[in-house]
Amino acid sequence: MRAGWLGVFIGLCAVSLMVGARPLQWAQLVAGDASAWLTLTASRLPRLAALVLIGAGLAVCGVILQHVVRNKFVEPATSGGLDAAKLGILVAMVLAPGAGSAGRMLLALVFCFGASALFVAIIQRIHLRNSVLVPVIGLMYGSVLSALAEFYAYRHNILQSMQGWLLGDFSRVVQGNYEIVYLTLPVVLASYLYAQRFTVLGMGEGIASGLGLNYVGTVTAGLMLVAVTVAVSVITVGAIPFVGLVIPNLVALRYGDNLQRTLPIVALGGAALLLLCDILGRLIIYPFEVPIGLTAGSLGGVLLLALIVWRQR
Template identity: 65%
Template sequence: MSMQTQLARAALPVVFALLCLTSVLIGANGLGLRWLLAPSPEALLVLTASRLPRLAALVLTGAGLAISGVILQQILRNRFAEPATTGGMEAAKLGILVALTLLPTSGPLVRMGFAMLFCLAASLILIAILNRIRFRDAVLVPVIGLMFGAVLSALAEFYAFSHNILQSMQGWMLGDFSRIVQGNYELIYLVLPVVVLTYVFARRFTVLAMGQDMAQSLGLSYRGMVAVGLMLVSATVAATVITAGSVPFVGLVVPNLVTLWRGDNLRRTLPVVALAGGSLLLLCDIIGRIVIYPYEVPLGLTVGGIGGAIFLLLILRGPK
């Protein structure tokens, strides 16, 4: 391995560490580097109650959504598949709204369960729709997914309007991490076992991308592995939407960029995908916190703008 390649691979962890430090230090109540030398009780409170929870939520959300994108791309055999282009985010929002009306006193775990079930059901419906299309262009899958998501989003808005809870839905329209404080973000730690299980099943997910016939000829339970993958994705999406709302394009942009850089070996690239996903969200969050300082731009706007631009470039790039 050349020195240039080694430096390139070491750059991402260094960038990630710098982004983590920057995320902790900046904000309306700027800590600055002085708290490292003489930490005050107020600075420690801000650090433990707000900055570190927000940092953890950003990193886990980015890693989880990026890994979810990898899983969906292997299952659907399409590089443009991810929770935001397959209706998963919209289905999770609809599930939370249903939980709020049927079980208004339920806790976050119950609402997450509803979101996970709705996301899983939406994924199965989309797969059934795609299976009825014999000839599929690579761009057709996300187009159908976006149309399907638009239908689910309309249903969610109509449901919220008819039950007079439309205002409660606004927090899930755009990812907003400004509300992340100690005590109301811990569900996002459920992303950790998802990342671990995805790495354990990395070789099996690689086989899924070869198609059902090839997977079964190699001794893999195709339907069982698809079910496992969809449940992992649904759990991640549900935990993310419950914690901070909808965050688009992470699962699309990061896996594709890592594939262009490091190839298709999931055992080698999954840690890079997770690290790059966390780094992307940290970068977008930092931009949103400084562009109109001391106010914040919701993370969903910055990620949507940057991710959407990269998505367009990937489409224009075509088969090259």
């Protein structure tokens, strides 16, 4: 089964390299066509690397948040983290316009971490019994942060700039303009090293502390890993929802909740889903391109509703 999913992933990678406004053919590459090789190395390979790393990172972020909050319907898009990162980038654009990508990412990281920590504190304090209410509160919380971001952008006349990366778009990913996404690789590796601790974390504070786990420290580490990945993805390609919600749930239904065993599958599934959404976005109105935020949001929204109905039944 895992070999089959790996084969699907490799196939999606091959299709992603060949599909685009300018189709590539393997025969051109074998023949040494200079223009084809330039397209491959300057555009298609960087785009593929960004898709795989961000897809894997967002899926891992989702499963970490779900174990921290102990709710299967939580991810950065349903906990306010994504909207907080956008607000942080807008603040950086106004306060430090010359800071560059690194400065904007740092402020987005701080805002995302703070918003995620506040969301966790709210959920732990009100002790909700209905699991569906947790993401509803997260969506309301994120809507408030999104409204603040839009108001801030409007007041500083950068609303149009904000709309440019609001939906998420990989068409801007070219050589020299995407390398910051490699920061998600150590995040995924660190998540795997902490996998057993995150699994214990999902049992609750009492059990985790009773087993000798530093609960606060592990939660802080998890939220920091999430904040780094979200900040990197938003600053590079924009906001992409639902990847961290759909994949962890589908993997958990099939393989369970032991992250030491399932985390590689979650990462692979997140990368595959984002590749599929990107390919669909490039083919729907070919040779033009639909932003991946729309395709991922549409597909993820349908799957989210299906998961909620299934859980309720």
